[in-house]
Amino acid sequence: MNELLKRDLLKMPILILGFSLLSLGMILTKKAGLGMSSWGVLHQGVSLNTGISFGWVTLYLGMIILVLSVIFLKSKVGIGTIINALTIGFLLDMFDNLITYTPSSNFSAGFMFLVGLLIMTFGRSLYISTKLGPGPRDGIFVGFSRITQIDVKYIKPAVEFTVLLIGYLLGLKADENLVGVGTIIATLFSGYLVQFYFKKLGFNPKIRNQRNLRDYFVKNES
Numbered sequence: 001m002n003e004l005l006k007r008d009l010l011k012m013p014i015l016i017l018g019f020s021l022l023s024l025g026m027i028l029t030k031k032a033g034l035g036m037s038s039w040g041v042l043h044q045g046v047s048l049n050t051g052i053s054f055g056w057v058t059l060y061l062g063m064i065i066l067v068l069s070v071i072f073l074k075s076k077v078g079i080g081t082i083i084n085a086l087t088i089g090f091l092l093d094m095f096d097n098l099i100t101y102t103p104s105s106n107f108s109a110g111f112m113f114l115v116g117l118l119i120m121t122f123g124r125s126l127y128i129s130t131k132l133g134p135g136p137r138d139g140i141f142v143g144f145s146r147i148t149q150i151d152v153k154y155i156k157p158a159v160e161f162t163v164l165l166i167g168y169l170l171g172l173k174a175d176e177n178l179v180g181v182g183t184i185i186a187t188l189f190s191g192y193l194v195q196f197y198f199k200k201l202g203f204n205p206k207i208r209n210q211r212n213l214r215d216y217f218v219k220n221e222s
Contacts, residue, residue, distance in 0.1 A: 005216045008079060011130045015080050018127025023091035025120025030054075031099055032113035035180025037120070038164035038187050039137055045170030054096060059089030066136035073143030078133020078211035085136055113182045121190050125197030132211050141191075145205045152198065152205055156191030 030036050036044060047057045062085045069075040103109035128134050134142045141156040148155070164187055168179050198205060 002216050008132055008211060011132060012079075015083065015127050015130050015132055018123045018125075018130070019084060019087060020091060021119050021123025021126065023088060023123070024095050025116045025118070025123055026092060027095040027099055028116025029113050029120060029182060029186065030096070030116075031101065032103060032109045032116060032182060033180075034109055034113045034182030036183060036186075037117075037190065038160035038167065038183065040167075041179060041183060042163050042167030042170070045167040049170055053093055055089035055091075055093030057089075058092055059085065062088065062136040065140070069136060069139045069143060073140065073147065075139040075143045076133055076210045076212040078131075078213060080127060080130060080132030080211070081135060081139065082133070082213075084127070084133075088135065113185075117182075117186055117190065118193070121193035122197050125194050125201060125203070128205070129198065129201040129203035131203075131209050133213075134210060142205045142210070146207070149206055152195045153191040156194060157187055160187045160190070 026037065026040055030040055030044070035041075043054055043057045043061065046052070046061065047054045050057070052060070066075075066077070066081065066085055070077060075081075101112075103112050124138060128138055128142065133139075141152060141159050144150070144155045144159065145152050164179070164183065203209075
């Protein structure tokens with residue numbers, strides 16, 4: 001087996017843990033009822049308008065975004081990118097069905113949302129730091145940060161405000177209130193949290209250090 005591939009496969013448990021934490025955090029913020037993250041608003045807005053489950057919408061949009069990201073941002077497609085696109089939707093639907101708790105007070109809702117936000121941003125940072133390829137959505141802000149050399153804490157909110165606007169308009173059409181104080185908090189501060197976690201994990205998104213599937217074949221040929 002290719003030595004590079006063998007080393008990367010050893011990172012799989014961390015990758016899967018990152019995906020699981022990301023999905024769990026997203027569902028916790030959703031169940032808190034204070035407004036979802038920008039991508040969550042978009043996915044739920046599409047789900048409400050199409051009747052497709054939240055998880056499957058996440059998967060389908062992920063595939064579309066991945067193709068566009070590769071074409072326009074020259075994003076790399078690694079093992080992590082593929083597994084993200086194929087599993088995140090399943091994980092989201094799984095946690096959505098498993099977590100049945102409904103907050104009974106503003107305090108419990110706020111606490112649930114805060115825990116979800118911290119878990120979601122850490123999971124996102126953890127899996128990206130494996131350098132096995134960013135997921136379709138995260139590839140957008142990672143790609144823009146690399147191209148512009150602007151910090152993630154500025155790039156990510158700009159991307160998410162755009163996504164939020166689209167999702168909000170879809171939500172209005174479905175007569176569903178998806179946006180709340182939690183949405184604004186997540187949009188404004190998730191970039192800072194991700195950058196904080198990146199520093200702790202020793203990852204620099206401005207450097208071209210994400211794995212590309214092509215790298216394994218290049219190694220084989222050498």
